[in-house]
Amino acid sequence: MKRKVSYRDKLLELANIYDVREIKEYVKSKKNLTVGQIELILRKNKIVIPKDYKSSFIKDNFLKPYSKAKSDLAELKEETIKDKNRLIRKVGNFREDTARRLNYAVKTFWRTLGTAGINFLNILPKLGKTIYSFLGNSFTDVFNGIYNQQLDPKKAKNVIVGIVAVVVIATVAFNGKNYFGNIETDKTVEIKKPENKKKLKKPEIKEEVKKPELKKEIKPKVEAKKKKDVNEVILPNLNLKTETVLNLFKDVEYDLGKVRSQKLVKPIYFTQFPRDLDALQSTKLKKETFIKIVLPLIVAENEKILADRKKLKIVSGKKYTTDLEKQWIRQKLLEYKVKKGDLNELLIRMDVIPTSIALAQAAKESGWGTSRFALEGNAIFGQWTWSGQGIAPLDRDSNKKHKILKFPILRASVKAYQNNLNTHKSYLKFREKRSILREKNKKIVGLELTDTLNNYAQTGSEYTDTLNQIIKQNRLLDFELVRLVNSAKEIELSS
Template sequence: MQKKISIFEIKKYLDKKGFIVKKKKKIRTEESEIGNLSRTFLSSLIIISIFFIAPLAINLTKEKMIFSKDYENNSKNNLKRLLENGTTKLDEKLNKKFLYEDILTFDEQPSDAILLSAATIEELFKSTNYDLEDVRKNKLVKPISLDLLPKEIVKIENTKKRKDLFIQIILPLVIDENNSIKLDRMKLFSILNKSKNTKAEQEWLNVKFKQYGVVNKDLSTLKIRMDEVPVSMAIAQAAKETGWGTSRFAQEGNALFGQWTWSGEGIKPADAEDDSTHKVMRFKVLQASVKAYHRNLNTHSSYKGFRSVRAELRDEGKKLDSMILSEYLDKYAETGKEYVKILQQIIRQNNLTDFDDAKLLPSSIDLESLI
């Protein structure tokens, strides 16, 4: 039986890959010793001055508090500030254990996942008329959700056949997660349009604030983070991170996006250094990996540029362009801009943007009017 992952044990769950904070060392010099004596003298003067300056400081603090309150209530200025600054380190530090709690719960649920062979999956797609060319033309995707990748996908020598099978498996999962976010956005917009909210709505908001790491419970921040990821971009990243479903991480741990963990659970990369503690996060089902990927892009400070540009596209009434948004994924991998070029190449060569406006049958028809 696989050991369950405690949310409190995963302190650095799904952090940016390779992100390490190094503290600067303090260097003592002769000049610094002299500086210390000077600072001691100055400190004495400061202590004496406090008694004279304190009343003025208190008044200034009061004025600052009033200004800050007015600033937070100014929605336009606040939105502009959020788009410019994005996520703060404080947001992540205080809320990391809550960000993925619902995803861990989802992944820990009893699963009746069945490992189907590639031939069986292909027959299933054929019998339900689930064909990628038809999807490109009619923009409708069959609601077929598979929990595991077939082992035989590694042995499929025909590149196009292997890629098509991988896309057919991943496509419904990505659209389904986007649909869940769409429904949440619909509810959020409904709440924003009300002058007074019910207790149930307030409780729902509190849950979403935790899930999206919004420390100050700012609705504008939540609106920016609670949004979709372009389907073509998600598929391209999954293809890049798994070698179109053939990697050991994808096969052994349903890890579609190469996300890292520092807990005891996960798969250690074969080329990792001996003293390295990170592992690639494993999941019981593919959908959990997709959920974690969306949450990662929607909350981590490394992708604040991605979220800012996405919000700007929304404000301008434009589609979420994966070629534009992928430019802001340079921190997803150590290769930086080269990683972005590869993603864009995968999107272009495989015409993945054809799937950006595809709908998942039958429920997604009701969601066409959403932004």
């Protein structure tokens, strides 16, 4: 009887044929090589392993076709589910469109009917007076004729019937004319409405185009980058001097007094602090310059978070979501470090950081924009890192290896700070208290939340007391409701 040769034996036989010493030595020393190890040694010696060594009748004729059929069936099932979802979406959209059109048709019908009724009622008093005077005069003349025997009674009867018939026909014709005339007037008004809207929109577009007066004035001093969607001024990464910055603020009429009263700030984004900011002798001017630089960055990032929050509410409320919407949600779940696809937790984390808190922490951590970390690494909030690029503190203990996280531009530092408060487990109480304020439809104000940030610094409650003092002394609560110029004002209410 012929002995069945295993795949391993075939490989050993192949090694024998090609006289592979390494394998022979392993066999002599009675060490068991695995199939993978033998294959690796053969390939290292540039020996081609025949394909038919591993092939078998069952595998080629049954297993492969079965696995292929299984994968085809899975693809078919997936395509069927996709087609089904598409069909459901189409049916849903058709149903909504039909309901919308039907409602519009019913409203139009009742509006037209109401207009016709009102017109008819308006005509009645005038028509009654006309008919009354006409009939009164006619009957007076007829009866005077009968009384004076100047008119035959039969003829008088015919005359009266004729007069009544003429009056009725005239009334119906007059009313019908008014009714159809009003319908045509309504149609004309409806057709003209979109034209009026277009005309109204044009001045707005012109205003938006004309507005970048900032950029025209800034160009002689510092080049500004232009974005199509928003009128922004982004100052490039230059070694700016404080004098240049102050002149820029003067040119664009950037005044904190106006910002406090109007609750609007211009989107001017600096990429770094001026190197000689600490040289300013006036502490008040130094603080104001710092706030003017940091405030637009904080407001811009908060508005971005609010836009994402609004989108999340809309998408999560839908029955069916598109592939792009699903991809967006997955991206946000990763960004906010939410596990198990919990959209409620994502909504809690995706929220603004009060402007007063952000400004106070930025001032405290960066020394009002004059610290070494702020000037060399755009690190406004003093975030620590053990792995990323950073700046080592000069007074760091020898047994510690932390660094202060470094950023390419100031706005990146603001974004990282907000993400830190919205995701790190140390600030869970901050997020919970903020969520409670949202549910009660209360304003998210800095002084309400500072006590939850005792984990931000090693000094604990002493740190939060310092934040409260900075907020009150510098009237930072005035900036809580500040928005960017041209941004829409939105109020969020909990359902």
